[in-house]
Amino acid sequence: MRYCPKCGHQVEMAIPQGDxxxxxxxxxxAHIDYDNPRLITGTIPLYQGKILLCRRNIExxxxxxxxxxxxxxxxETTSEGALRETLEESGSVAKCQQAFSMISIPRIxxxxxxxIAELEKDxxxxxxxxxxxxxxxxxxxxxxxxxxxxxTKTLECFIEDHKKGQYGFHEDVILFNSVPx
Amino acid sequence: MRYCPKCGHQVEMAIPQGDxxxxxxxxxxAHIDYDNPRLITGTIPLYQGKILLCRRNIExxxxxxxxxxxxxxxxETTSEGALRETLEESGSVAKCQQAFSMISIPRIxxxxxxxIAELEKDxxxxxxxxxxxxxxxxxxxxxxxxxxxxxTKTLECFIEDHKKGQYGFHEDVILFNSVPx
Numbered sequence: 001m002r003y004c005p006k007c008g009h010q011v012e013m014a015i016p017q018g019d020x021x022x023x024x025x026x027x028x029x030a031h032i033d034y035d036n037p038r039l040i041t042g043t044i045p046l047y048q049g050k051i052l053l054c055r056r057n058i059e060x061x062x063x064x065x066x067x068x069x070x071x072x073x074x075x076e077t078t079s080e081g082a083l084r085e086t087l088e089e090s091g092s093v094a095k096c097q098q099a100f101s102m103i104s105i106p107r108i109x110x111x112x113x114x115x116i117a118e119l120e121k122d123x124x125x126x127x128x129x130x131x132x133x134x135x136x137x138x139x140x141x142x143x144x145x146x147x148x149x150x151x152t153k154t155l156e157c158f159i160e161d162h163k164k165g166q167y168g169f170h171e172d173v174i175l176f177n178s179v180p181x
Numbered sequence: 182m183r184y185c186p187k188c189g190h191q192v193e194m195a196i197p198q199g200d201x202x203x204x205x206x207x208x209x210x211a212h213i214d215y216d217n218p219r220l221i222t223g224t225i226p227l228y229q230g231k232i233l234l235c236r237r238n239i240e241x242x243x244x245x246x247x248x249x250x251x252x253x254x255x256x257e258t259t260s261e262g263a264l265r266e267t268l269e270e271s272g273s274v275a276k277c278q279q280a281f282s283m284i285s286i287p288r289i290x291x292x293x294x295x296x297i298a299e300l301e302k303d304x305x306x307x308x309x310x311x312x313x314x315x316x317x318x319x320x321x322x323x324x325x326x327x328x329x330x331x332x333t334k335t336l337e338c339f340i341e342d343h344k345k346g347q348y349g350f351h352e353d354v355i356l357f358n359s360v361p362x
Binding site for chain 2 (some may be wrong): 018072076098171
């Protein structure tokens with residue numbers, strides 16, 4: 001970040017008055033350009049006890065399986081973002097039942113939030129972002145081909161809770177992984 | 182947002198290829214400047230059954246009472262952000278017990294997340310951001326002088342759960358209010 005988005009002047013890295021962190025500050029117009037973590041919202045889409053997964057048709061992790069999820073957008077709620085991503089990536093219309101997992105990944109300044117959601121009907125299809133969309137029995141989750149560690153953690157928690165017959169809210173942190181987040 | 186933060190060139194509002202939303206796109210260097218919702222993290226700080234509130238020494242809502250909370254920063258987890266804000270606004274060291282409320286406010290592109298937290302000791306003080314910091318019995322919450330509707334909703338949920346003797350995870354949306362968020 002080298003230029004002021006308000007006036008185009010080159011910014012300086014400085015601690016603004018009353019602050020305690022270095023920010024991109026514009027010496028021309030005094031604009032402070034804050035950079036904050038982003039929310040990724042997604043779902044665990046269920047249909048008759050099976051979980052819908054999407055095979056990624058884009059990088060990162062092209063070809064690996066994921067739960068539908070993506071950056072939350074302005075002007076929407078967390079659950080609206082999760083359902084929009086589900087529709088965009090899998091072509092399916094779902095309904096959120098409960099927030100299920102919230103995973104902070106401070107290394108990349110992200111928070112991943114997944115909802116348990118129910119598909120209204122057995123209707124989904126490949127999309128620009130997903131080369132394949134399919135329902136998996138819980139015993140057939142392709143663990144070795146999952147795209148992101150937040151997806152693995154979320155599915156592990158889901159299966160544990162499923163065995164208990166009660167779904168909670170799970171918080172976790174990912175610091176370092178062998179696979180992408 | 183009128184200039185590219187990467188190269189300083191004036192941006193254009195356009196829908197990038199493969200996207201479906203208008204973004205600030207740089208015609209010079211092709212940088213896309215995404216703008217996404219921000220997370221506000223805070224706590225319900227408890228000490229011997231009382232709740233710690235801070236009287237705001239800054240705008241907006243100068244002079245009103247709030248739970249300690251603020252923008253989550255890069256390189257931290259949601260609970261680290263909540264505890265940092267608690268320390269900055271009230272001078273108190275707390276420990277998160279559970280995520281308690283998550284409130285989307287799409288009108289201002291924010292998500293407010295509050296944790297139930299326990300103060301380690303009866304040690305807090307006014308700060309730059311808080312002219313007064315005090316413990317309140319649940320029956321003495323200054324409802325008419327609360328700063329933000331997300332704080333009011335969170336405290337209402339907390340008191341309901343307290344009566345039940347069991348604390349859940351609460352999700353809500355604020356669309357329009359008479360008071361600031």
